[in-house]
Amino acid sequence: MKDLRNNTGKLFISIWAVLIKNFKTVFRSKSSAFTIMLGPLIIMSLLVLAFNNSSFYDINIGVYSKTYSELSNSVIDKIEAKGYVVVKNDNSTDCIAGVKEGSLNACLIFSPNMQITNNANNTIEFHVDPARINIVDNIMSSINKEILKTSENLSLSLTNVLVTQLTNTKDELNKRSELLNIINSNSNKIKETSGSLQSSANAIDLTVTYDSFNTVALRNEISKVNSSSNISSSDVQSLNTKLVTIETQINTTISQMLAAKTKITELSGNIATLPIAADNNIVQTTLLKDSIGKIVGNINNIAVTNPESIVSPIKTSVETIETEETHIGRFLSTFLVLIIMFVCVLLASNLVLSERMSNAYLRNAITPTPKSVFLIGAYLTSLIVIVFHLVVISLILKLIIGFSLETMLYAVIPLFIVASMFILLGITIGYFAKSQESASVVSLVIIAVALFLSNTILPLETIPLRLKEIILYNPFVVSEALLKKILILGFTYDKVITLITKLFIYNLVLLVLSYLGLKFAKSEIKR
Known part of the structure; x- marks a missing residue:
């Protein structure tokens, strides 16, 4: 031991x-x-x-566009607001060469005259040095974040316009649906009135014949009077003349009444078509009303009408897992x-x-x-x-x-x-x-x-x-x-x-x- x-x-x-x-x-x-x-x-x-x-310093971003627009300038302004130095180049070749030489950390080439239109080609080309992958990733992430914000704001504005127009369309359709109800009501009234007119027209009897006036019997009676009484021939002639005049007027009246009857018959036939047309109008307006109702129903069935939810249905947030900043x-x-x-x-x-x-x-x-x-x-x-x-x-x-x-x-x-x-x-x-x-x-x-x-x-x-x-x-x-x-x-x-x-x-x-x-x-x- x-x-x-x-x-x-x-x-x-x-x-x-x-x-x-x-x-x-x-x-x-x-x-x-x-x-x-x-x-x-x-x-x-x-x-x-x-x-x-936690910041980056002296980061130079080159930009170029044949024609700068309000949209491209707004993106550039946001990049500058992040603290990056923005260098505008005269052409794309100089911009890309700056990245190769190291004077620029990234080059952004904007489409000429960027605008929000149907046929617009709004693209931004990134030119970076892959040898500096760590800083490149950070720069691109930061710039893309600003571009994404601008894009989301534009999308939100456009979506607001669409949603507003859709809402206005729904309101207008609802208003027009009330007009269709009025049209249907008026069509029913026309149908009822035309039926009443047709009945009244059919009830008018203008059937008159020459025999109804019995002018022959009148002539016979005049002849009897003439033979039994000493009436002068001139008086008889005057009576016959007046009788002929009366017969002529009777014939004229009969002709006019026949013509009136023909017109009334024609009018009655035309009035008879009004209920059919009214029925067709009622059917068509009913179909149109149903169609408008379906359109309004489809608009109401749109689950998401909030523009922010339409533009960004999925929202992301990046939280670092590290406690240090x-x-x-x-x-x-x-x-x-x-x-x-x-x-x-x-x-x-x-x-x-x-x-x-x-x-x-x-x-x-x-x-x-x-x-x-x-x-x-x-x-x-x-x-x-x-x-x-x-x-x-x-x-x-x-x-x-x-x-x-x-x-x-x-x-x-x-x-x-x-x-x-x-x-x-x-x-x-x-x-x-x-x-x-x-x-x-x-x-x-x-x-x-x-x-x-x-x-x-x-x-x-x-x-x-x-x-x-x-x-x-x-x-x-x-x-x-x-x-x-x-x-x-x-x-x-x-x-x-x-x-x-x-x-x-x-x-x-x-x-x-x-x-x-x-x-x-x-x-x-x-x-």
């Missing part, structure tokens, strides 16, 4: 001595100490100051992983190489001190340095953007796992590398590959699916996802246990590799 205590005490003393030696190595060169200790802190401070906002908030996890990766990989590999290349390495190799002491020493030295960095970074974030220190404390375990993984990676590189130059090159290559195969440069969704499935195991991607979910999205440990398990496995694998590297370095000494 006493030997175990002595051995444990000696082990801690040895580790402490290695730590002291490692820190002396780090601070031996002022440039090295400045780069390792203060470099990342200065970078983080600059990043916080630069990205402590600045760029640094969105990229905090990326910046932290970058700093941890750079510091831990480069520092750990340099510490191991410095130990291996020192004059005392051979002497240390033949001493009874366990070789794992140097591995543990390099690990703890790197861990202390990165902890110092993280503490200072947390204070900077607290002072400048008010970031919660409790959130950083909650992320201590994930940060420890991430830092341990990259420290062990640096130690592994240090033991397998032949020189400090090769260790630095390998470290930078690994860092660059891990960085490029992540969401930092391009979204992983742009990568082929099979390759993406492999990249998702990238330690940088896993670490960034873990810190983002805890620091930015506020996830609890139970929701990120899969990511923590992955990093824990990476740590075990790298621990084995670093131990194998230690054995490899020891075998190199024996050779």
Whole structure:
């Protein structure tokens, strides 16, 4: 038991001595100490100051149209109101060339004389540089939002006109429907009146014949009087003349009455057609009334008559899932992983190489001190340095953007796992590398590959699916996802246990590799 205590005490003393030696190595060169200790802190401070906002600055948008209209100018005014610098070009070639040269972030080409008409071709062409996909997406999203607002306002105005006209049409049809009722009523009256007139006309009897006046009997009576009385021939002649005149007048009257009867018969026939016409009018107006009723019913059956609901039946709103409103908030996890990766990989590999290349390495190799002491020493030295960095970074974030220190404390375990993984990676590189130059090159290559195969440069969704499935195991991607979910999205440990398990496995694998590297370095000494 006493030997175990002595051995444990000696082990801690040895580790402490290695730590002291490692820190002396780090601070031996002022440039090295400045780069390792203060470099990342200065970078983080600059990043916080630069990205402590949610706006874009000095964004130049080129525009061109053969003929600017009130509509195109209204869109341009809204773009300017967003804080973008709008540059009007003389032709489309110069506008597109500005994007290629980098003087313009985007080029918008408007259709000439944009107007709201039936045959209008109102289009806006976007010309952007796909190499700057991150900023391009933000710019296009912002501009499209303003264009969409203008388009919705125009659509709302046009829809208001249509709905108003539709409502007026319905009201007018309802009014005309009342007129049809009046027409039907009048048609019924005409039908009744024409029937009454026809009955009255049919009741008129103008049937008269010559025999009805019995002029022959009158002549016979005159002859009898003439024969029985001594009436002069002149008197008889005068009576006959008057009788002829009466007969002529009777014949004329009979002719006129026959003509009147013919007219009355014709009039009666015409009056007889009026009820038929009235019936037809009633049928037609009834059909027209039913048709108007159906039209009004169809208009009333339109479920949505609110212009806003017609223009935008589905309203969308975009709410960010992040609690931070600045760029640094969105990229905090990326910046932290970058700093941890750079510091831990480069520092750990340099510490191991410095130990291996020192004059005392051979002497240390033949001493009874366990070789794992140097591995543990390099690990703890790197861990202390990165902890110092993280503490200072947390204070900077607290002072400048008010970031919660409790959130950083909650992320201590994930940060420890991430830092341990990259420290062990640096130690592994240090033991397998032949020189400090090769260790630095390998470290930078690994860092660059891990960085490029992540969401930092391009979204992983742009990568082929099979390759993406492999990249998702990238330690940088896993670490960034873990810190983002805890620091930015506020996830609890139970929701990120899969990511923590992955990093824990990476740590075990790298621990084995670093131990194998230690054995490899020891075998190199024996050779």
